[in-house]
Amino acid sequence: MAIEPTEQNADKxxxxxxxxxxxxxxxxxxxxxxxxxxxxxxxxxxTFLAGRQAIRSFMTEAFSGPFKGTRVTGDPVDVRVLxxxxxxxxxxxxxxxxxxxxxxxxNAIHAxxxxxxxxxxxxxxxxxxxxxxxARS
Numbered sequence: 001m002a003i004e005p006t007e008q009n010a011d012k013x014x015x016x017x018x019x020x021x022x023x024x025x026x027x028x029x030x031x032x033x034x035x036x037x038x039x040x041x042x043x044x045x046x047t048f049l050a051g052r053q054a055i056r057s058f059m060t061e062a063f064s065g066p067f068k069g070t071r072v073t074g075d076p077v078d079v080r081v082l083x084x085x086x087x088x089x090x091x092x093x094x095x096x097x098x099x100x101x102x103x104x105x106x107n108a109i110h111a112x113x114x115x116x117x118x119x120x121x122x123x124x125x126x127x128x129x130x131x132x133x134x135a136r137s
Contacts, residue, residue: 010079012122013087013115017074024072029060036124037116043128069098074111087122089113092132108132 016035023031033056036042042049042058049055059067074093081087094107111129115122 009081009084009087009117013079013081013089014076016089016113016115016122016124017076017091017093021072021074024063024067024070027063027068029056029058029063032056032059036127037118040124041126042124043126045130067095071096073103077110085117087115089115094132105133 019035020032023029023035033052036052036055038052039050040052040055042055047058049058072093072095074091076089077092078090079087080089089112091111091113092108093111094103094109096103096107108131109129110132111127113124114126116125117123
């Protein structure tokens with residue numbers, strides 16, 4: 001039975017970034033990757049990852065290195081449930097450095113999340129982010 005694009009689906013889609021935030025807070029690369037579909041892609045500035053295992057390896061290493069002690073935030077800007085099993089979510093957020101209480105504006109990003117429904121779970125099929133602030137000369 002297909003699920004129609006309803007407000008309930010939008011609520012489930014909007015819950016996905018919270019799962020990422022929770023995994024990040026625990027520095028858990030496995031839990032982070034589990035929010036992605038097996039064949040997902042993750043695009044960050046300078047990085048392209050294909051597949052859940054590549055995402056798991058990258059994030060596990062990052063949580064032991066450059067992301068250690070950081071936090072992440074993201075607030076929905078737009079959500080569109082395109083059908084029973086596909087949605088696009090846009091967020092604004094970023095990585096909060098260790099010891100900081102707020103997101104520095106230079107760390108702000110806009111992200112696009114393509115989400116797919118698998119059984120009763122929404123997973124990330126593709127994620128890409130870009131700086132929210134344009135460098136000024």
